[in-house]
Amino acid sequence: MHAFYADHFILPLPSGHRFPMAKYGRLRERLTAELPQVRLGQALPASDGELALVHLPAYIQAIQTGTLDAAAQREIGFPWSPAMAERARRSVGATIQACRDVMAGEGLAANLAGGTHHSYAHKGSGFCVFNDAAVAARLMQAEHARRHRAAGPLRVAIVDLDVHQGNGTASIFARDDSVFTLSLHGARNFPFRKEPSDLDVELPDGCGDTEYLEALERALEELEQRFDPGLVIYLAGADPHEGDRLGRLKLTFDGLEARDRRVMDWAWQRRLPLAFTMAGGYGTDMEATVQIQMNTYRTALDYHHRWQGVAGVRPADRSATGPATPHWQNPAP
Numbered sequence: 001m002h003a004f005y006a007d008h009f010i011l012p013l014p015s016g017h018r019f020p021m022a023k024y025g026r027l028r029e030r031l032t033a034e035l036p037q038v039r040l041g042q043a044l045p046a047s048d049g050e051l052a053l054v055h056l057p058a059y060i061q062a063i064q065t066g067t068l069d070a071a072a073q074r075e076i077g078f079p080w081s082p083a084m085a086e087r088a089r090r091s092v093g094a095t096i097q098a099c100r101d102v103m104a105g106e107g108l109a110a111n112l113a114g115g116t117h118h119s120y121a122h123k124g125s126g127f128c129v130f131n132d133a134a135v136a137a138r139l140m141q142a143e144h145a146r147r148h149r150a151a152g153p154l155r156v157a158i159v160d161l162d163v164h165q166g167n168g169t170a171s172i173f174a175r176d177d178s179v180f181t182l183s184l185h186g187a188r189n190f191p192f193r194k195e196p197s198d199l200d201v202e203l204p205d206g207c208g209d210t211e212y213l214e215a216l217e218r219a220l221e222e223l224e225q226r227f228d229p230g231l232v233i234y235l236a237g238a239d240p241h242e243g244d245r246l247g248r249l250k251l252t253f254d255g256l257e258a259r260d261r262r263v264m265d266w267a268w269q270r271r272l273p274l275a276f277t278m279a280g281g282y283g284t285d286m287e288a289t290v291q292i293q294m295n296t297y298r299t300a301l302d303y304h305h306r307w308q309g310v311a312g313v314r315p316a317d318r319s320a321t322g323p324a325t326p327h328w329q330n331p332a333p
């Protein structure tokens with residue numbers, strides 16, 4: 001299974017900054033040591049044209065040149081630097097590559113970061129610069145349309161289980177019937193002004209495993225009644241965990257593992273390719289956040305293995321990609 005990273009573009013933060021930047025490198029370190037079946041590739045940067053499928057050119061330009069006004073920069077929560085701009089592009093690139101991989105028949109693939117769902121078309125917010133899932137969804141639709149002219153549009157379901165609402169994603173696709181946005185999130189958590197997704201499920205503070213998993217089950221049922229996706233992008237946020245500083249929910253390690261398994265099993269049963277991203281995770285103990293993510297990869301490997309047993313299940317998609325481009329095999333830094 002392939003997974004893409006960009007954490008080696010170090011985003012300089014002032015000391016004492018509350019964002020746990022080290023978790024990305026730590027996840028890559030543990031994947032390398034403990035799960036060699038996950039093949040890691042360096043993410044390529046998303047181009048201006050790709051970003052412009054979602055974002056306003058003036059915003060893309062301001063991020064590139066560091067000319068965002070102070071208030072807009074504060075809303076993102078990171079100071080600007082050339083590395084910040086580069087890393088934001090590559091984080092989108094990682095989700096694009098994961099999506100291409102799964103559309104080419106891999107079944108599952110991942111971004112070691114991503115899930116930047118608070119980013120809108122015209123602005124960033126809450127540690128999110130560009131919206132990786134939104135750009136990847138639109139790009140996969142464009143690539144699908146080129147390959148299968150006669151077929152209808154590729155329909156994409158964005159399953160956002162980060163504990164915070166996917167307000168940017170909801171806003172971007174508010175008037176787009178070809179992308180279904182599902183968000184399960186803490187009712188009383190950031191963002192305090194939420195945007196309507198296609199399906200929002202609000203959870204009370206202190207929500208535990210049973211209540212959460214029942215809500216997820218109902219949400220997946222409703223998604224299925226209302227929408228027929230050809231691709232799933234899953235935001236596997238670690239922040240619903242009981243040890244999270246910002247989450248306000250009380251899911252256990254087992255509960256989060258059951259959550260991942262349910263989403264991946266749901267997609268597998270329907271032979272839906274699934275790309276996943278890490279999204280949020282702010283454990284009091286950073287190692288707990290990384291452990292939750294490691295568990296997500298273990299579960300994903302199980303389903304990736306099942307996909308390999310049915311290689312060719314989607315012959316149209318497999319052949320349509322043309323000669324295999326080893327795009328995941330970028331040289332390591």
Ligand SMILES: [Zn+2]
Nearest residue numbers: 162163164280
């Ligand atoms: Zn979050």
